[in-house]
Amino acid sequence: MGLSPEIQQAVEELGFQAPTPIQEKTIPFLLENNTDIVALAQTGTGKTAAFGLPILQQISPENKHTQALILSPTRELALQIANDLSNFSKFSKNITTVVVYGGADIRGQMKQLDKGASIVVGTPGRTLDLIKRKKLHVNEIKWLVLDEADEMLSMGFKDDLDSILETSPKEKQTLLFSATMPKEIVGIAKRYMTDPFEISVGKKNTGAENVEHHYYVINAKNRYIALKRVADVNPNIYGIIFCRTRAETKDVADKLMQDGYNADALHGDLSQAQRDHVMSRFRSKHLQMLVATDVAARGLDVNDLTHVINYNLPDDPEVYIHRSGRTGRAGKKGVSVTLIHLREKGKLNQVEKKVNKKFVKKQVPSGKEICEKQLFSLIDKMENIEVNETEIAQFMPVIYKKLAWLEREELIKRFVSLEFNRFLQYYENAPDINVDESRSGGGDFEFDDRGRRGRRQERSRGNERPGKRRKGYEFSRMFFTLGKKSGVNKRTIIDMVNQYMPGKSVEIGDIEVMKNFSFFEVDKRYEKQLLKAFSKATYKGQRVGIDIAKGK
Structure with a gap:
């Protein structure tokens, strides 16, 4: 690929043997061209080496100015990129990398910049702050990398990115990496890039190739029970469970821990030290399951996830793409699981079209299936356990004597039952919680393929028109x-x-969506609760709010 012996040596020492598709397409191009690029690739496909290796090779060690600026959405990702670049440049002389991010002492970062930095990796907010303080000078940079650009925009960094891009020199090479291609990314490319060359290792805004997409149809009240059964039928699960809110994240994680699972929560209420502790335990696989919100999980990069579980289906299909792309990395297979109720079927169809893959409906496993899976998993572990002969030798004579009265078959049964009995007891008479989609009943709302709300057929009343008011409700207009x-x-x-x-069954009446604002009717009994619940609401990074509508 034309890499220098120093970089080649570092890459080989890290154990890399063959380039990933994005590296294969990007590295030779960047070594031979100064053209701006837009690269579309899922997270976990080796993007850091794709842009990092050619930049490192072309850095001028004698030039003391900052030559490359790499922007990423989160502190964790920035630290990871900086660490990778340090490893790649291990045998390259006089190349220094400094990482800057919020939530840390800015004075220490300023001291590092004063000593000189060939490459600066940073989050947009802290980077812009240091530029304004005239501590980070970007007037001579040759490369500007926007890594996970769609994530930066969804987190509300558009204004910061605009300011940084406007400050940097026009003649630089801009490299934009993104998993999806929303219109805001297209806007940045048009405004700040010159005839960019597009590199893609997948279709725009579609899911990762190595991921299977499964869904379970359940009643909302059985969501946690279904989650446990999915976890139990996969004894070696190592995954992230995505929830909508901090409160739900805490609730689900607390329940899992109380029920004996190796689980913990990752949410916005944690301090940085607590967050680092949880993430460290998860990366080292001391936790099997991490329960997180989308915002809290940003920057968490783990290659070996077996499952991503959507406790709730996200509102934005692109959020689903990001979630599911966290598994099935580095050539391994992964499974994205979604728990839905009947009302979300139309919404699931929209996500399916966006991902451009067929979602497979699965039956929530029965107690018998789970017990069988757990039993054979236990036997596999027993077969493959490594025996520490030296340490265990002193105890064996007493153990042999104590168990000598048991026949071989009886001994095996007892060892198996020791672990297996708890699953047998828990799942004894466990009910079937799958929802039969062929039955209508209950009068719940459902959505068609376009996401339009209607009422399922009721035996006594026939079909109602979408949006028609139900009798007995007094509405507030919001x-x-x-x-x-x-x-x-x-x-x-x-x-x-x-x-x-x-957890609230809030009746919604007429909805009117205008160009810049909207109106909707809601059950008057929930008026105050709704105002309070929306006090900190956001949509795609924008703060939103509701109020009681004045007049007609």
Whole structure:
């Protein structure tokens, strides 16, 4: 690929043998061209080496100015990129990398910059702060990398990115890496890049190739029970469970821990030290399951995840793409599991089209299936356990004597039962919690393929028209601060009410979506709760709010 002996030596020492598809396409191009590029690739495909190796090779060690600026959405990802670059440049002389991010002492970062940095890796907010303080000088950079650009935009960094891009020299080479291609990314490319060359290792805005997509249809009240059964039928599960809110994340993690699972939560209420502790335990596989919100999980990069579980289906299909892309990395297979109820079937169809893959409906496993899977997993572990002969030798004579009265078959049965009995007891008479989609009943709302809300057929009343008021409800008319211009539709408002009012069956009446704002009707009994629940609501990085509508 034309890499220098120093970089080649570092790469070989790290154990890399063959380039990933994005590396194969990007590295030779960047070594031979100064053209801007837009590279579309899922997370975990080796993007850091794709842009890092050619930049390191072309850095001028004698030049004391900052020559490359790499922006990433989170502290964790910035640290990871900086660590990778340090490993890649292990045998290259006089190349220094400095990482800057919020939540850490800015004075220490300024001292590091004063000593000189060939490459600066940073989060947008702290990077812009240091530029304004005239501690980070970007007037001579040759490369500007936007890594996970779609994530940076969804986290609300657009203004910071605009300011940084406007400050940097026009003649630099801009490299934009993104898993999806929303219109905001297209806008950045048009405004700040010159005729960019597009490199893609997959279709735009589609899911990762090595991921299977499964879904289970259940009643909302059985969501946690279904989660446990999915975990139990996969004894070696190592995955992330995504929840909508901090409160739900804490609740699910607490329940899992109380039920004896190696699980913990990752959410915005944790201090940085607590967050680092949880992430360290998860990376070292001391935790099997991590329960997290989308925001909290950003920057968490783990290659060996077997499962991603969507405790709730996200509102935005692109969020699902990011979630599912966290498994099935480095050539390994992964499974993305989604728990839905009947009302979300139409919404699932929208996600399926976006991902461009067929989702497979699965039956929530029965107690018998789980017990069988756990039993054979236990036998596999027993077969493959490594015996420490030296340490165990002194105890064996007593153990042999104590168990001498047992026949071989009886001994095996007892060892197996020691672990197996708890699953037998727990799942004895466990009910079937799968929902029969052929039955209508219950009068719940469902959505068609376009996300339109309707009422399922009821035996006594026939079909009602979408949006028709139900008798016995007094409605309040609410003002909503976003409209069509922000990508909001009727479906968005329904989903947000469900998201911010979990566990509540809130009746919604007429919905009107205008260009810059919206109106919707809601059961008057929930008026105050709704106002409180939406006090810190966000949609695609924008703060939103609702209020009681004045007048007609």
